[in-house]
Structure formats: structure tokens, C-alpha cells
Amino acid sequence: MVRIWSCMQKLRNTPNRQASVSMGEYSGVEYVGIGEVTPPRLDNLKKVSIIPLIFLIFYEVSGGPFGVEDSVRAAGPLLALVGFLVFPFIWSVPEALITAEMGTMFPENGGYVVWVSSALGPYWGFQQGWMKWLSGVIDNALYPVLFLDYLKSGVPALGGGFPRVIAVVVLTVVLTYLNYRGLTIVGWVAVLLGVLSILPFVVMGFVAIPKLRPSRWLVVNLHKMDWGLYLNTLFWNLNYWDSISTLAGEVDNPKKTLPKALFYALILVVLGYFFPLLVGTGAIPLDRDLWTDGYFSDIGKMLGGVWLRWWIQGASAMSNMGMFVAEMSSDSFQLLGMAERGMLPEFFSKRSRYGTPLIGILFSASGVVLLSWLSFQEIIAAENFLYCFGMILEFIAFVRLRMKYPAASRPYKIPVGTAGAILMCIPPTILICVVLFLASLKVMVISLFVVMVGLVLQPCLKYIEKKRWIRFSISSDLPDLHATTES
Numbered sequence: 001m002v003r004i005w006s007c008m009q010k011l012r013n014t015p016n017r018q019a020s021v022s023m024g025e026y027s028g029v030e031y032v033g034i035g036e037v038t039p040p041r042l043d044n045l046k047k048v049s050i051i052p053l054i055f056l057i058f059y060e061v062s063g064g065p066f067g068v069e070d071s072v073r074a075a076g077p078l079l080a081l082v083g084f085l086v087f088p089f090i091w092s093v094p095e096a097l098i099t100a101e102m103g104t105m106f107p108e109n110g111g112y113v114v115w116v117s118s119a120l121g122p123y124w125g126f127q128q129g130w131m132k133w134l135s136g137v138i139d140n141a142l143y144p145v146l147f148l149d150y151l152k153s154g155v156p157a158l159g160g161g162f163p164r165v166i167a168v169v170v171l172t173v174v175l176t177y178l179n180y181r182g183l184t185i186v187g188w189v190a191v192l193l194g195v196l197s198i199l200p201f202v203v204m205g206f207v208a209i210p211k212l213r214p215s216r217w218l219v220v221n222l223h224k225m226d227w228g229l230y231l232n233t234l235f236w237n238l239n240y241w242d243s244i245s246t247l248a249g250e251v252d253n254p255k256k257t258l259p260k261a262l263f264y265a266l267i268l269v270v271l272g273y274f275f276p277l278l279v280g281t282g283a284i285p286l287d288r289d290l291w292t293d294g295y296f297s298d299i300g301k302m303l304g305g306v307w308l309r310w311w312i313q314g315a316s317a318m319s320n321m322g323m324f325v326a327e328m329s330s331d332s333f334q335l336l337g338m339a340e341r342g343m344l345p346e347f348f349s350k351r352s353r354y355g356t357p358l359i360g361i362l363f364s365a366s367g368v369v370l371l372s373w374l375s376f377q378e379i380i381a382a383e384n385f386l387y388c389f390g391m392i393l394e395f396i397a398f399v400r401l402r403m404k405y406p407a408a409s410r411p412y413k414i415p416v417g418t419a420g421a422i423l424m425c426i427p428p429t430i431l432i433c434v435v436l437f438l439a440s441l442k443v444m445v446i447s448l449f450v451v452m453v454g455l456v457l458q459p460c461l462k463y464i465e466k467k468r469w470i471r472f473s474i475s476s477d478l479p480d481l482h483a484t485t486e487s
Contacts, residue, residue: 047252050261052187053244055194057265058272059326060243061092063319064197065276065296066146068237072291074230077281078220084273087234088266090427095241095391096266097414097424098398100259103245104411105401107254108478110337111245112394119397119404122343123458129338130454132390136243136331137367138383139236140324144168144368147320149294169369175324176365179332182354183250186325193322197315200300200308201276207304208283216282224288228381228438235384235435237273241266242394243327246334255411328368332360342474344461349475385439385447388432395425 048056071080106114112132117125148167152158158167178186241262248254280299290298297316301309336357339348352358401408402421416424439447465472 048183048187048247048250049252050257052184052191053251053257053261054265054268055190055322056187056247056326056329057241057244057261058194058268059190059319059322060240060330061265062237062269062272063194063323064272064315065201066316066319067142067293068233068273068277069291069293069295070229071233071237072277072281073288074226074233076220076224076288077217077277077286079225079230081217081274081277081281083230083234084238084270084277087238088270090431091235092238092241092266092269094424094428095239096262098394099242099245100262100412101410101414102394102398102401103242103248103258104255105408106245107248107251107258108337108340109246109249109333110341111248111334112242112390112397113246113334113338113343114341115245115401116393116397117341117343119400120393122341124393125341126338126343126458126461127451127454128390128393129334129343130457131386131393131451132243133331133334133364134367134450135383135386135390136240136327136334137364138386139240140327140331140364141368141370142383143320143324143327144171146293147171147317152294171324172365172368175321176328176361178325179328179361180352180354180356180358182356183247183329183333186329190322190326193318197319197322198272200311200315201272201279201296204300204303204308204312205275205279207308208279211283211303212279213282216284216286217278219286228440231431231435231438232381232384235431238269239384239387239391240327242391243330246330246337249337250333259412324368328361328364331364332357335360335363340475340478342465342472343458344472345470346473347471349473381439381443382447384435385443386450388436389447389451391432392429395429399425 068080068084071083074080075083102115103111106118108114110129113125113129116128144167148158148164158164178189244258244262248258251257276296280296284299284302294316297309297312300312335344335348336351338344339346348357348359350357350359399418399421402418406418414421414424461472464470
């Protein structure tokens, strides 16, 4: 008896379809089973095309330079600039490549949950879903905080107290409604918000040219380093490439669209961080203590006047709106995908008349409101800690599937063998260990408690399913990842 996927029983080569794409190579193998299955969806809904997908990825990962200011405060201009050039090669590129390969191998809602389930079994697939969903919700709680931090200099009442609480709730409700109305709307809203949030930094770059002093970029002081803040800021601003995989079932021709969108989004993200930092550190005398979230609006005022400050604050508002709706889409469709796999109660798989996962959206929005009282640094540290655990499972699943099913159909395949796949995962894994080591005791305790909850929660849900207290079901339209057949 050999355990294989029922959807991989008829692999066949098709040389006439071989082609290369920007981030790797097309495998030349026709996608039989998994790729031909369309996850349950409403027939009258449009799928997401490549341009909205690029900006959805952009907002899943970045949304612009808002939030990178702490890297200068922690390490100074030189290491901040170097970090946003070098760090993508250590972390972002490997994560994006793995997402491209695995996302096209399993183009269904649920994304990384399905990858881990297929490699390690449903128990660990659930743990992956639990940790990554919580990480995403914690991450999403950050965007109302960033939004209000950029506005509080102009509207001091938003700096704290009851007005801030009301503002967080109202903002969450409005943006949640956008997610309810449909992913296509969210995608094109992301395009519009992306263009509008990038424009003021292009203008700021031109305004700053006469004031640039290249010597300011070279300032470094290794004796005044906050390594924890530095690495957490880089890590938070350059991760979550895999989040788009939970929307793969909603993408138009994901086998080709997803890798291309990841490639273009990677370029957009790196440029969107590096050049505003280049302008801000080169045009303004350095005062590291001032480089905190919201400082780019002050830089805009110093370089161009009040009008540029307000423009950047408005761009921050739009950026945070884009990041919020993109992250919530990913989180809610992940819950839908898990329900279609029978990991969560069936009611999580129910869609609204707009095709959106209503229960998943409500759960995600509730988590955002509950967590929004945390500070900027606490939110980053907590979500990074949980995210690291989830990424370790993804790396293991990626390598295990390469070793266990080397001939499986991969519409997009990273042009490395099994040894290359293992080597590619080593640098980001070392980085993960460093980030975990630098976490505070408070963050460690809370995060480990949350992980323990997930370890117990899955058996509890299986017991509830066995007792038939709540209905669970597996969609018949999805391939069986754990079928057995005789060889």
C-alpha cells in the first residue's frame, strides 16, 4: 500500500506547454487533479485578475513606508537602508517563491493550511491555521493604531481615551463592510488606494533633491543598537507573502497569475520602502529619537510644508485602509477554506450573497477590536512570534512534499532540487530563531499560551464533531489529500 493523493494518479508530461516565468520556471507538467478543481463559489462572481492581485499582495505585505520609521530609531540610517535591501533576499524572496510553488500546486481557499495538511496531516494543518489566523488578526489590529497615530498630530483628541476607542470601532466597521461587499471590490479599492498612497512620496522625493546630503546615509552607531526593535520592524514589514494563498480559489487562472503577481509585488514593496527611507534620512538632519511611527508626515512638513504633511497623513489613512481590507480578506477566506476541509464547523463555509465568508469576516473583525488596545511594538512582537511558528511548519511542508512527491504536478516550480529547497529554507529559519529569541518574556508567555490552546482546541473540535453537536462537512468538489491506493 502506498499513500498518495488521488488527485495525482494521472500525472503526465506536456512538453509543448513548457515556458519560463519571471520568478522561476514553469514545470512543463500538466496540472491534473488539484489544478483542475474549482473550489465551491458562486457562479456569477468575478475572479480576481492580476492587477488587483498585485495590490492585494502589496497590502498584505506592505502598503507603503508607514511603519518603517522604527528601523532608523533602532539602528540608524545606514543599517535601516541596508536592511530593506538585504532582508528581502533572506526572507521575502524565499517566502514568495514557496508561495508561488505551493499556491499553484493547491489553488484553493485555505492556502498554507492545505499545504501543511497534505504534508503533515490534518492535525498540524489545523495548528497552522490557528496560529496564522491569530497572527493575521493581531496584525490587522495594528492598522487602526497606525491610522490614528498619523492623524493624532493634526487631531490630538485621537491620541487616546474614549474618542480613540470610538474611532477604532467606527473604522473597523466601515472597512469590514467593504470586505463583506466582495473580493473584487476589495481588489480594485486596493489598486486605487495603492496609487494614492504612493504618490506623495514620489512628490516628496522631487522636493527633497536639493536638500539631500549623501553623508547622512552612512551614519551608523553599533553601540546604540536595539536589535529586537530593528529585526521585528524589518520582519513585520517584509513578511506575509504567503497570506495571498488563502485567496487562491478566488483568483483568475492562479497557475499563471499568482507567480507573476508575487514577482511584481516584490519589486513594488522593496521600492516602496527603500526610496522614502532614502529621501527621509538624506534630506533631514538625524535625530533618531524622532523616528517613530508617524514621522514621515513631519518630514513632509519640513520638506514641503503643511500641504505635504496633510497629503502624507491622508496617504497613511488610505494605506491602512488597504492593509486592513486585504488582511481581513485573507483571514476570513482562510476560515472558509478550513471549513470546506472539515477543520471548522460548516457554518464558517457559508457565503454572503456577495460570495464573501460572512462568519469569517465577523470573527476576524471581533478579534481586531479586542486587540486594538495593544501598543504598536506589542502588536508587532506578538504577531511576529506566532507567525514564526507557522512559517516553520510551511518550510517543513514545502521540503517534505518535495521529498515525498517529487513527481507531483507543480505548474510553477522553483528551479532547485530537493537539496536546493532545503538550503533555501535555512537562512529564513535562522532568522526565525533569532526573532523568537529576542522576544520579550511577556510576548513569549502569551504566544506560547495561545499555541497550547490550539493544541487542545483541535481534539475538542473533533470530539464535538463526533458527538454531532455542530455540523462539520468536507466539500465534495475538493480533492482528497489523504487518499490511499494500492501500488
